[in-house]
Amino acid sequence: MPTSPIGDLAQSYLIRNRNHSLKQDITRLTEELATGQSSDVRHLLVGNYAFLADVERKTVVLGGYSVATSEATQFTGAMQLQLGNFADQAERLTTALIGAGSSPNGATSQDLADEARNGLIAMFGSLNGSSAGRQLFSGNSTNQPPLGDVSDVLADLTAAISGAPTPADMLAQAKVWFDDPAGFVASAYQGSASAMTDFDVSENENVSLDLRASDPFFFASFRGAALAALATDPTFSLNAEERIELFGLTVAEML
DSSP states (O other): OOOOOOOHHHHHHHHHHHHHHHHHHHHHHHHHHHHSOOSOHHHHHTTOOHHHHHHHHHHHHHHHHHHHHHHHHHHHHHHHHHHHHHHHHHHHHHHHHHTTTTOTTSOOHHHHHHHHHHHHHHHHHHHTOEETTEESSSTTOTTSOSBOOHHHHHHHHHHHHTTOOSHHHHHHHHHHHHHSTTTHHHHHBOSOSSOOOOEEOSSSOEEOOOOOTTSGGGHHHHHHHHHHHTTTOTTTOOOHHHHHHHHHHHHHHHO
């Protein structure tokens, strides 16, 4: 069978050209392996860009979910911090009230009442905390602090229980007032009646944070601090023994 011999010069040129091509292929493949990206997207897709568009869309969507996850992490962390502050204030006040009447050199009734008022203010302050400009415990009204002024709450509570003849009656009527939607919530809560919009962290998952300052979860601490703050109020004309009794009842509430 006849053959077409290749001359030495042509053969040398062919080998050099092939070596150069192989080096280019190795460099390209090494780069693609290292980066995970194709160096010739047009050749890979063969003119069909639907796959590439889908990848880009999913990348954008996943980026949005990543931002939502970061926001949810920051928001829940801030909520946990403020709940910890709330618990610390309640525990500190409870410890002070436990000592009422147990020591002749202990704090006076007026000192304890003032400490209870300040404790209630601090509790309100914790639940009025915010994160990145959004209120934590206002439900869907994230631009509005959930709790108003402590003085207004104490004034409304005083009016609601002013006829109570004994500390036990004061506590009983205070429970009714706190549980009544027209009571504490109407007097103090300024947030939304609906929960904050969920954080969508994936296509099928979301994070719901439905904990508001109007939640009955907080009422026992509010009620105990408020009643202790009213122990020396002239409206009730409590004597020393009755004040000690009231402090004891508020401790039981807060514990």
